[in-house]
Amino acid sequence: MEIVIIGGIAAGMSAAAKASRTNKDANITVIEKEKYISFGACGLPYYLGEEFADENEMFARTPEQMEKTGINLLLEHEATNIDFNKKIITVTDLQTGESFEKAYDRLMLATGAQPIVPPIPGIDADNAYTITKLDSVNRLKKALTSYKKIMVVGGGFIGVEVADQLVKLGKDVTLLEAGPEIMSGPFDSEFSQKLKGALEEDDICVCTNEAAEEFVQTDGQITAVKTAKGQYEVDAVIIAIGFRPNTKFYADNFKTLSNGAIIIDQHGQTSIKDVFAAGDCASIPNRLLGDTYTALATSANKMGRIVGTNIGLPESEWESFVGSLGSSAIKAGQYEAASTGLTEKQAISKGLNIKTTCIETNNHSNYYTVQEKIMIKLVYDAETFVLYGAQLFGKNETVLRATGLTTAIHAGMTTKELGFVDFAYAPPFASTWEAINVAANTAK
Structure with missing residues (x-):
């Protein structure tokens, strides 16, 4: 059986590792754009904040470890087209630009999500960062000594975590949230207010009901952020306003949520037979809400394991996911x-x-x-x-x-x-x- 997994970070590598144990006769190939696999991006705010120094702590597995188990890794390769009828993937080597075809019997889509970067004037400056990739965070870490005033745009998990860590490093931090409250997804109003107070207790300026309208540049660097209420002088900006499922090039073939996330069933299978999905590119069956989009590492790894079990077995032996509850946690200042x-x-x-x-x-x-x-x-x-x-x-x-x-x-x-x-x-x-x-x- 030819099993191909597109994406080798959380859900993808969880599935590959489990599939290699479940069906030892399967030929498993993982296609991944990056140079690495099994990266835990949840650690990036704490790596930035110097809670730990070794970036390797964020990697659960190395390519060498996975290849020893018999899994074929195509790193720095990208799936550029999928023919779901013929079960053929067009793969491009990002180093050489050469393309080739790869056939599959069963396929898993684990293409993750990408940060939302809104088309705000001036956002393309070198001192505007996202906190999703190691290279970007390392670039920010190297420049931090030259930054004093930092604005974090977005009051969700990453925005709060990054603001919390930067203030510990002695930075003057402003958290800008366009909505009326921070952390409004997982929490009701009284808890959002408590979290806001926790950040303010640590001298983070939290501005709600205020959206960035322009990033003012001077010599190619953002020096101020304009909103409807005024202007903030800054040395750097961190964009953390959310994620969009990375499904654009194939989503039209599937049943999806409104944001483009691929809808899967309790077995991890999509609306196309023999095609599975998990992680931030897919829905997650919720015990109380049904199909939801919950971009959490816990959900990605659990659903990845279910897919890894099922993708190499006959349908009669498939396991079902018990369902998510969207459980989450956050630390803000001295509070949790x-x-x-x-x-x-x-x-x-x-x-x-x-x-x-x-x-x-x-x-x-x-x-x-x-x-x-x-x-x-x-x-x-x-x-x-x-x-x-x-x-x-x-x-x-x-x-x-x-x-x-x-x-x-x-x-x-x-x-x-x-x-x-x-x-x-x-x-x-x-x-x-x-x-x-x-x-x-x-x-x-």
């Missing part, structure tokens, strides 16, 4: 936050009959040092009390509690059950009534 399942606004948009509870309670017993408040919000069915979603905000010991809440949502537990779950207790870690118990018991 997590979200899992449905937010209140998602539940309302889905037409669910819900109630919510939002409380502050202690992280552990009052007689143990450094007691902190944890804010917990639960979204649950108004009649059955089945838990649909949860959000948390606080300092130490906050985000890991999301693990218990994710498990409860996955299992379809009610708040009444959750209120009496026997969580582990000792004064340094919890109170006799664990914070999750307390929140669940306020659901009425």
Whole structure:
């Protein structure tokens, strides 16, 4: 069996590694534009912020390691055309410019996503950066000593993480968000406001309801950012306003979401037989929402593993993905936050009959040092009390509690059950009534 995987970063290499173990007789080829594979871009903000120094820490596997398992790697190669009827891929060697054809029996698309770079005047300057590729971040790291005032455009995960890291390096950071709130995708308003306050507590200037309209250049460098409200002097700009699935050259052949992400089923198969997809180029089956676009490394790796299992086996032996909950976490200044399942606004948009509870309670017993408040919000069915979603905000010991809440949502537990779950207790870690118990018991 000829298996071809286009894309060798997260989902693609997870699939290749699993497929090589599942079907040892398959001939597996991975086509990747970069010089490397298995790169964890989630580490880039922390590499930029000098949380660690060795860039190799962000690579889960080396090409040599994968080739030893029998996987054929075509690095610095690009799939430029796919004939889905004849099952033939046109591949171009990016070093020589030469092209050749590669046939497949089964194909996986793992082409990822690309950062959205809006057509704002002046954005093409050398001191405008995106935080998705190692080369770009290394270029920024080398120039950082000459930058003092840095504007981060975009209040999502990457924007918040980068702003958080840059201020630790002594930079004067402004975070610009066109919408009314930062982190508005995974969090409801009260948590977005808490995260904004956490950044401001660390002297990051957070400007919401304000969009960049022009990047003013002087001698080819951005020196100011104009908005409808004024002008900001800057030494550099970081663009972090989101991602677009990298599916443009083949998306017309498939059923897709509105943003171009390829829709897959619970087996990872697309609307074309023998063609699979996973990662940031594809949808992800969500346990509560159905087909969604969730550009998270956890989803990419899990769905990649499912595809790797199925792509080399007969259909009767395929495994199904259990479904995502879109669980995520973020650190902002001295605080941390997590979200899992449905937010209140998602539940309302889905037409669910819900109630919510939002409380502050202690992280552990009052007689143990450094007691902190944890804010917990639960979204649950108004009649059955089945838990649909949860959000948390606080300092130490906050985000890991999301693990218990994710498990409860996955299992379809009610708040009444959750209120009496026997969580582990000792004064340094919890109170006799664990914070999750307390929140669940306020659901009425």
